[in-house]
Amino acid sequence: MTVDPNVFLAILAMAAATVLTRVSGLLLIRFVTIGPQQRRALEAIPPAVLIAVIAPTALTGPAETLAVLATALAATRLPLLAAVATGVFVVAVARATIGA
Numbered sequence: 001m002t003v004d005p006n007v008f009l010a011i012l013a014m015a016a017a018t019v020l021t022r023v024s025g026l027l028l029i030r031f032v033t034i035g036p037q038q039r040r041a042l043e044a045i046p047p048a049v050l051i052a053v054i055a056p057t058a059l060t061g062p063a064e065t066l067a068v069l070a071t072a073l074a075a076t077r078l079p080l081l082a083a084v085a086t087g088v089f090v091v092a093v094a095r096a097t098i099g100a
Contacts, residue, residue: 046080047075047076047080047083050071050075050080050083050084051071051072051075054067054068054071054087055068062094062098063090063091063094063095063098064091066090066091066094067087067088067090067091067094068087070086070087070090071083071084071086071087071090074086074087
């Protein structure tokens with residue numbers, strides 16, 4: 001198997017951009033004072049991204065619709081990993097009982 005050098009360089013560039021973005025965010029946040037409103041906004045980002053990722057599958061079937069609803073509800077109350085686990089569990093049970 002061979003790898004095209006342009007593809008390899010693109011992957012390296014994307015990895016470098018990702019690392020630099022994350023590291024610069026950690027370094028720059030030291031100089032910013034975060035108030036309660038900003039903290040609430042930052043805490044709302046992970047559930048919002050989760051819903052944006054799973055929303056396109058919401059209407060593909062009844063099991064998926066139930067899982068999206070359960071995940072959205074869980075994301076308002078539970079940590080992100082627990083919300084994802086809830087969605088996986090609900091879709092597995094719904095597919096087993098309702099059928100896919």
